[in-house]
Amino acid sequence: MSRPSVGGTFETKLSAGVTQPGFLLEIEFATTVRWSTRGTLTWNSLTWTGREFGVQMSGGRGMDARLTLTFNNHDNSIGTLCLADGIGNRNVRLWKFTGNAPSLTDCSQIFGGIGDTFSLNKRKATIQAVPKGLEVIKEPSIRIVRNSIRNEMTTAGTRIPWNGEIFILQN
Numbered sequence: 001m002s003r004p005s006v007g008g009t010f011e012t013k014l015s016a017g018v019t020q021p022g023f024l025l026e027i028e029f030a031t032t033v034r035w036s037t038r039g040t041l042t043w044n045s046l047t048w049t050g051r052e053f054g055v056q057m058s059g060g061r062g063m064d065a066r067l068t069l070t071f072n073n074h075d076n077s078i079g080t081l082c083l084a085d086g087i088g089n090r091n092v093r094l095w096k097f098t099g100n101a102p103s104l105t106d107c108s109q110i111f112g113g114i115g116d117t118f119s120l121n122k123r124k125a126t127i128q129a130v131p132k133g134l135e136v137i138k139e140p141s142i143r144i145v146r147n148s149i150r151n152e153m154t155t156a157g158t159r160i161p162w163n164g165e166i167f168i169l170q171n
Contacts, residue, residue, distance in 0.1 A: 021096050023055055024048050024107060025069065027115070027127075028091040029081050038100050043107060055094065057111065067094060067111045067129040078125035087115030089163060092129040132165075 022038040036043075039050035054070035071078045094111040113131040120126075158169045 021098055022100070022102070023053070024095040024097070024102075025053065026091075026093045027087075029085040033081070041101060043102055044104060065111060065113070065131055067092065067113065069127045069129070071125045071127075073120060073123060073125040078127075079120045082118040082120065082125060082127065087118045087127055087129075090115040092127075 022036065024037075024043060025033075025035045027033050034046055034048045035051040035053065036048035037050075037052060041048050041050075052072060056068040056070070057065060058068070059066045073079050092111070092113055092115050093109060095107040096110045097107040099106065111129070111131075113129045116128045116130045118125065118127045154169055156169055160167045160169065
């Protein structure tokens, strides 16, 4: 009994060597940067500059996803961008693809969110990003004593607009 054929294009991809996926990264610093792990290439009518970086996703997909990017910082270029422009609330998008020269339909976006924190040392720069609206930040518990300068806490449920987002205070 013979098996049905899956088609020439798919058959070619199945017989090709296994390679690590490529990534396209876009971060909207004061000037938007676009980097590719497959060297400099053009995708979606934009130029993506070749730069090595590591990608680690944690927490699953969707609103639970967290993205950690690791860069070599031997020339201090990434560190300078992070220190000068900051990463907090900067749009961060990541696409994944296979091969070396992706067509428009070969890339799939696997992360879209905002920058959260960064850390630097002499050799590495690490950027962390989260989906928009993911983090729930609670006001720390404070014990108010008789001599306290602040007599009352902000009431639970108070809505505070901040930098384009609305924060709702918890108890």
